[in-house]
Amino acid sequence: MDLTMANQGGNNTVLRDYRKGNWTLQETMVLIEAKRMDDERRMKRLGDTSERGKPAELRWKWVEDYCWKKGCLRSQNQCNDKWDNLMRDFKKVREFERRLMERGGGEEKSYWRIEKNERKDNNLPSNMLIHIYEALVDVVERKGQRVAAGSGGAGSSSANAVVEKSTINVLGHHSIPPPMLQYPIIQPPTILLPPPPPSQTSPEPPILPSSQPLPASDSDTSEYSGSPAKRRKKRDGGTATAGVETSGDGATLQEVGSAISKSASIIAEAIQSCEEREERRHRELLRVHERRLQIEESKAEINRQGINGLVDAINKLANSILALAAHKSQSSSK
DNA sequence: CATTCCATCATTATGTCCCA
DNA sequence: TGGGACATAATGATGGAATG
Structure with a gap:
């Protein structure tokens, strides 16, 4: 295997x-x-x-x-x-x-x-x-x-x-x-x-949260x-914790403050974009649903037309058979 | 330090494919 | 067609990290 x-x-x-x-x-x-x-x-x-x-x-x-x-x-x-x-x-x-x-x-x-x-x-x-x-x-x-x-x-x-x-x-x-x-x-x-990546410069893996250890x-x-x-094997002792210890020491209060406000704005932006996406998705779903209904309807319409055509043809055929029959009986009676 | 959450591991059941 | 081999799904259990 x-x-x-x-x-x-x-x-x-x-x-x-x-x-x-x-x-x-x-x-x-x-x-x-x-x-x-x-x-x-x-x-x-x-x-x-x-x-x-x-x-x-x-x-x-x-x-x-x-x-x-x-x-x-x-x-x-x-x-x-x-x-x-x-x-x-x-x-x-x-x-x-x-x-x-x-x-x-x-x-x-x-x-x-x-x-x-x-x-x-x-x-x-x-x-x-x-x-x-x-x-x-x-x-x-x-x-x-x-x-x-x-x-x-x-x-x-x-x-x-x-x-x-x-x-x-x-x-x-x-x-x-x-x-x-x-x-x-x-x-x-x-x-x-x-959120915009002004500070991020490494686009390679689209998402690598900084809080997570890198690959x-x-x-x-x-x-x-x-x-x-059967696949499982014992995990070898992964060190794995805290790959990057964040800048613990020299952060002044101001820096912290600005960092907080920055992240707050990032979060707000993210929430907003999430909501927008949500809304978009919802609209999309509705569109798909509508489209499906349309298709169903047009299918039904085509079926209807087909059946009508068939009925017409059968009627015409019946009429012409009757006409033919009448014509024949007339000519034979003469 | 107890609790919670989450990733991971283990096991069993079920489905699918292939071959004799 | 039955059985073996394998893949997948479902579920339980465990350990580590985070959190209060």
Whole structure:
């Protein structure tokens, strides 16, 4: 299996320095995007008969490669694990919201509204970000829809699709996310990367939060050593903490003050851009939805026209047969 | 120092592919 | 068609860092 892994990894897989430490929001979003692309890719594969013969590319290897292209320097195992954790949290929240909808619990009891300790009491993740949740809904819902469509309708998976749809409804209720404002504080400011990079000069890896150790020095080549169940190897003693001790000493009060105000403005900017993105995304979703309806409508219209044409043709045919018959009987009676 | 959060590891179940 | 090999998903557990 080493071989398979290595072969399918293909190009640039030999030695990668995987980043360690907590996942930033940006990295998480890249991962979610990667999973979405992967799902699409797989569905294409299923649909495309010419692709059938080829060996199935390893999903998480592909995800890793995709993440690397996008500047998220994580291994397939890390991606897999992170995805697992995301799905755990996501499912809890989704289930909670779904039950809430069923009971008609009201919006003030929504996960996004309740306090942290209340979340804890309900065995919910204490600080799931709405961005992440929405992105996950997007991925899971697409998948659910495709599964439902692919199984030809009368399968058990249609129930699955129902569940997914209900989550969309849930989402719809909260698509304006006021509670989101609670979150940026929790995340280190560095994750809010769009902020202008006047001081940053190294564009190489798009995101490398300063609070995280830079690409871990231990290149974990064992990532390709087998299936997840067997793959794990003991972590070699990673030093890993605090790669850069921030300028502890000579900072004057003024410097601190200006730094704080600077970061405050960065945070404010980031929050604003987040909101804008949120809004844009929402509009986009609506557009897609509308477009889908239009397509459905035009399809129905085409069908209608076709059937009308067919009916016309049949009527004409019937008329001419009748006319012919009448003509014949007339001429024969003469 | 206790608690919480998160990444990581381990195990089991299930799905998929291939081959005899 | 049954069985083996492997990939993936799901879940539980653990250890380290951060936090109050």
